[in-house]
């Protein structure tokens with residue numbers, strides 16, 4: 001089929017429509033899901049001094065098997081008030097600084113103490129340095145812990161906090177509007193008249209974006225009226241960085257999104273992608289706003305949102321790797337030859353094997369509820385046997 005843009009080219013053109021948004025400073029508690037503007041460099045060694053990993057006694061390994069005189073105590077958060085000399089031990093707790101002179105911790109389960117007299121009753125530490133967290137074992141000052149563009153997960157936020165940061169510079173999140181189109185749509189929960197269906201794409205897209213935008217998005221619905229669509233698009237373009245439309249992207253007499261967008265002064269950058277589902281995808285700009293026009297079929301909307309909408313939002317928010325990661329797994333069953341567009345088959349990865357669903361029509365909604373993968377079939381790919389390796393994207 002001619003005139004269809006390959007997926008990677010379309011993604012590159014989409015990202016080229018606008019630079020990532022400016023940076024902003026935020027606190028760590030607000031940073032979940034944001035993308036770092038700068039590398040996070042450690043401002044300190046972690047730990048900054050050798051620490052005990054257990055509750056017990058700090059000793060010199062060479063003094064084993066004891067006995068020892070207990071000369072004092074050190075708890076987490078305090079500095080030891082003296083060093084440990086030959087045949088001396090200091091009571092120590094998990095996370096406490098190891099006193100100078102000591103090089104090993106013997107756990108309290110392995111000793112008996114009587115006043116200040118300490119003796120070994122168990123196996124003891126075995127090796128020098130046992131139960132001690134060495135200085136900088138986690139990371140050293142100056143080390144790059146998280147490169148710019150990293151998504152802040154709970155673990156990454158913990159590393160940033162431990163590095164000494166109290167806040168972070170991250171990319172601003174784009175403001176996104178979702179607009180559903182189609183006279184056949186009724187709000188979920190309302191009874192559809194003959195010929196009508198519930199609007200499932202609006203809530204689906206809002207849910208897909210939930211981790212990337214500050215507030216839940218309430219979709220706008222607009223009838224198949226070119227003039228009205230044009231007015232709404234113009235208004236949304238003034239107020240948002242990204243307008244996502246769904247439906248009306250194809251060639252039917254009631255498919256008005258491209259026309260209405262141009263009427264409103266928008267410029268279409270590309271239309272139609274060599275993918276199935278999702279062929280009629282539209283991308284364009286109006287001022288600084290980007291239009292992403294998704295096809296209306298539920299599976300087409302889902303797949304194009306996975307491959308274009310979420311990556312665009314991540315790109316604008318400063319992500320280093322905005323695209324979904326391609327994984328590989330063996331097929332549970334044989335696959336026929338690939339077609340003339342790249343296929344993204346709704347599939348399930350179970351026990352390490354990929355099974356595409358029987359129903360791949362893009363109008364189906366139910367497969368989206370049970371799919372956890374999109375199995376990728378390249379244009380014209382040869383037929384494959386069960387067990388052959390295939391590319392897929394994780395979607396759940």
Ligand SMILES: Nc1nc2c(c(=O)[nH]1)N[C@H]1C(S)=C(S)[C@@H](COP(=O)(O)OP(=O)(O)OC[C@H]3O[C@@H](n4cnc5c(N)ncnc54)[C@H](O)[C@@H]3O)O[C@H]1N2
Nearest residue numbers: 180182199200201202247248249250255279295296297300
């Ligand atoms: N003659 C041609 N017809 C079609 C072509 C083509 O190349 N030539 N392309 C087909 C392909 S591929 C797709 S995909 C669809 C996309 O069409 P639109 O983006 O214009 O979408 P609509 O026609 O508005 O709707 C398609 C389908 O999806 C349902 N829909 C729409 N919005 C929602 C929603 N918010 N929630 C749930 N379902 C929705 C709508 O009722 C239709 O059934 O065009 C093919 N046609």
Ligand code: MOO
Nearest residue numbers: 277278279300362
């Ligand atoms: O592109 Mo459509 O999504 O093939 O049905």
